[in-house]
Amino acid sequence: MMPGSLESIQYLVSSKEPCGIETPSKDYSSTEVSSVVATCENVEHYKQMGRIDPSQLLHRMLPLDKKHSFWETQPVEQYHDRGKNTEDEGPIAPLRSVAEVRTNPYKLPKHYEWCICDLNCTHTMNEIFNLLSNHYVEDFESMFRYNYSKDFLQWALRPPGYFPSWHIGVRVEATKRLVAFITGIPVNMRLHSMCMPMAEVNFLCIHKKLRSKRLAPLLIKELTRRVHLENIWQAIYTAGIVLPTPLVTCQYWHRPLNSKKLIKVGFSQLGLGMTMGRTIKHYRLPQKTFTPGFRAMERRDISAVARLLQQYLQQFVVAPELSEADVEHWLVPLNNVVNTYVIEDVESHNITDVCSFYTLPSTVLGDQRHTALKAAYLFYNVTTKTPLSQLVNDLLIVAKQSEYDVFNVLDIMQNQSFLQELKFKLGDGHLQYYLYNYRLKEPLSPGDLGVILL
């Protein structure tokens, strides 16, 4: 093994031998290093012992030579600042007041106009749904595209205190056709012990025919302006691509529920030496959930769930501060959008644990037989009594019963603890978390994150 090679780094991080960590011998791509580090069992152990500084690896894997004519002008951590730890934690741009924010929208190219997308209007909802289902995020090989349902979008974009003006569209002036979209929702986010109002930015989408025309920076700037008008100066967002500069890079893990379909549509491959029959058997799940007192969350559980969640999220460096109204919005079950379960102690009737997932199907592109992949995504969990792996296993069982094809999780929160045991497989998708106008002093790892963006 070459010193400094990815294999060598992987070997050192995975080995229990008390040794130092090598510096990568060159700037590897983000995909290369983060996938290697993520597969190292002892990365947390080494980090705690000060033998590995993931920020150094992350720093080395950033595409340092890539120019970002837009992002270089924005108050975000720049690549060359990563790992310097010289500045204090806090906002990057000088403090401003709302009075200084420009009152006019940014100018769009000729023939296009801004609009506010009214999510209470059925016609507008259909337009948003059509734009996203045809033009939103695809995997690297364009085999699958996210297909958010209208009910999901209404749930995701109308939490307590939402601002209709943050649901921004761009239309063709002449035809009024919706060709671009970006959204923000308000969230109270805690970073270490600092709690602050932020915008959670999502659903940035531009019609395929209008790509690479620098429309995205305009959408981002216009949303930023409208967020500033509400006296909010920070934002959190995620993206599959690397921009200046990820707070942390996470990975998706997938637990097959319907192996036959996943293999047929090209989502998974048959393992080496495995037959279809053996694969199906390998992933078989019991018919019934295991934990006594496991039941769907009801409205009467809101207070108990809020208390548990507020307490549980304290352990993470970055996590939302959720009110009871937030918990009611985000966690009370909604058909085909969010499923939440609680464990009610059979004797005391106290709620001891909570687990949830949301539903996000993908369109299978170019496949006649299966046009949709029904995927569950792990959402917020709290454990005080039941082991997390048992709780998630119960979720797998209910998801299988409800005919989901795959169960996806990110390696954030405490999720790394059950991935192997519950037969999750490492995916090739990465998700970067970003902060706008805020710098954290210390580098984070996925386990420090207690926030999920949809």
Ligand SMILES: CCCCCCCCCCCCCC(=O)SCCNC(=O)CCNC(=O)[C@H](O)C(C)(C)COP(=O)(O)OP(=O)(O)OC[C@H]1O[C@@H](n2cnc3c(N)ncnc32)[C@H](O)[C@@H]1OP(=O)(O)O
């Ligand atoms: C205080 C409040 C602040 C609020 C704002 C906080 C920031 C929020 C930030 C947004 C969070 C969104 C969270 C989500 O929704 S992530 C989901 C993003 N959506 C998709 O992937 C859907 C499919 N793709 C598209 O629709 C387009 O390709 C998009 C719209 C993504 C780019 O359109 P296009 O391909 O036609 O490009 P352009 O010529 O107009 O512009 C090129 C510039 O845009 C930069 N770019 C490209 N993709 C992204 C991206 N995902 N986040 C941030 N920036 C991105 C790019 O690096 C370049 O800048 P620079 O490299 O030259 O500098």
